[in-house]
Amino acid sequence: MKKMCLPLLLFLCQTLLAQQLYQMPEGVRQSTISTFENINGIKNAGGKTNKTGKGNAFEDLKAGASKTLLNVQGAGIIQRMWFTVRDRSPEMLRSMRLRMYWDNSSKPAVDVPFGDFFGFGLSKMIKFESALFSSPEGRSFNCYIPMPYKTGAKVVITNESNNNIELLFFDIDFIHLVKPDPKALYFHAYWTRQKTSALGSDFEFLPAVKGKGRYLGVNMGVNADKRYADTWWGEGEVKIYKDGDDKLPGYNGTGSEDYIGTGWGLGTFTNMYQGATIANDSTKQYAFYRFHIPDQVFFNSSFRGTIQQIGGGDLELVRKLIKENVPLKPVTVQSEAGFNRLLDNPLDINDAAFPKGWVNFYRIDDYSATTYFYLDKPVTNLAALPEVSERIR
Incomplete structure (x- = not known):
């Protein structure tokens, strides 16, 4: 022993x-x-x-x-x-x-x-x-x-x-x-909420912390904006910047539900290391967690965690939302003809020749998160908990 x-x-x-x-x-x-x-x-x-x-x-x-x-x-x-x-x-x-x-x-x-x-x-x-x-x-x-x-x-x-x-x-x-x-190492937990933001910005669930440690995981809540109707909110990728990562991360996921080990949308489930405690398509509320226990995530000098605010929907519904001035920006389209990266090769979504299929787009939702981590020091530079009014409304 x-x-x-x-x-x-x-x-x-x-x-x-x-x-x-x-x-x-x-x-x-x-x-x-x-x-x-x-x-x-x-x-x-x-x-x-x-x-x-x-x-x-x-x-x-x-x-x-x-x-x-x-x-x-x-x-x-x-x-x-x-x-x-x-x-x-x-x-x-x-x-x-x-x-x-x-x-x-x-x-x-x-x-x-x-x-x-x-x-x-x-x-x-x-x-x-x-x-x-x-x-x-x-x-x-x-x-x-x-x-x-x-x-x-x-x-x-x-x-x-x-x-x-x-x-x-x-x-x-x-x-x-x-x-x-x-x-x-010392245990830390940090909570934050981002009710709104600029279109195209990521939700930063853990601002940069300095030191040596281990990222233990996160539980996250999303109040999806009902203006986006029956589109899907969770196409955003989790991005982790550590140990010198600057503009681009070394750890880059593929989608929100992918990060918690499921796929093609999100229902409720509770497993040992990942789960979704809320997945309500009617109220547009979702809560999920991922704990990095078997898949350990260590860092030696710094750590920052984000998730993109990207959703997706059928072309005609996305066009309808654009006409209604709902804030969104198309980023990709998947069609029978293939996959188009619209930020690299812009196309007019209102053009009749625009590929018919699934359109991913930047959107703005209400995110909150509790992040758990260990660090080689008992304090950090992270901000104090926001006021009650910011937490409950």
Whole structure:
């Protein structure tokens, strides 16, 4: 069995996949959990209230209030987090703010809407299970991402809505280590939203971060603009720029649903490493995730992630949208005669000789995303979480 000299971020994978369950790993000082019955999991301190008779299993979280759920010193690893709340509306899940700080930093490494963090794109809940997140019955929030720290960890939740949360339950499972692994990377999560943009611009789901690390994956939500009628929104390619990539990326995908391992449109499915929790052609709402666990994506000096805003539709429908002044720009057409790259070889879409077939075009939709990654430092230059009004409207 390999010992604790491995990076700590691999510790749980080692435990699950390689370590004999009956063997005690080296370097573990204590395993415990933080709950409202015993914040920080202090020895000999759990369940003091109500003469130990379940006196503090939950607390409220009033509008505008914050609670520190974990604040410990020394080296360790958060192994799992579980929450449940009574109000699970998209508005509340976007209004709750989750922050995590490593090694006594003043800036959080995680600063995200609560619902989006736990894998619910657009903060709409369903029953699902993936490699990193789960909600067994659509009423809870589970995260299994290992989060190592070297000198301290703090987790804070804030209710930025106008309504009180009457029932908030949680537990954070973690281990204290004898000493930190100097090779351990820090976990980060970043949320952003782009309601509108210039035609032809990409959605940047992770702005450039500097350092060495690993891109763990993303969950993304799309409110497709209904002006585009029954056209398809998801022809855009995921492009990842890392380690010196400038105008052109080394990692270039082939389409939105292709990136999450399916094809020819998008229905709902939830697999271990990829899935779509929402695919509603009536409301034009879509949410999907992709986790790079078997297919690891490392970077040595920088990372930036984008997805193109490109859709597609039948020629006659695209012509109709153009006449209605819906913002779009044709980029390719696939017909019986072949494939035409319209940006390289422009053709007039209103010309009778224009090839009849499937037209891909730049469009503008409302995108949001939570990106997960590890980095060799506990803070980044990324912006703080946008205001509630930008998150829920």
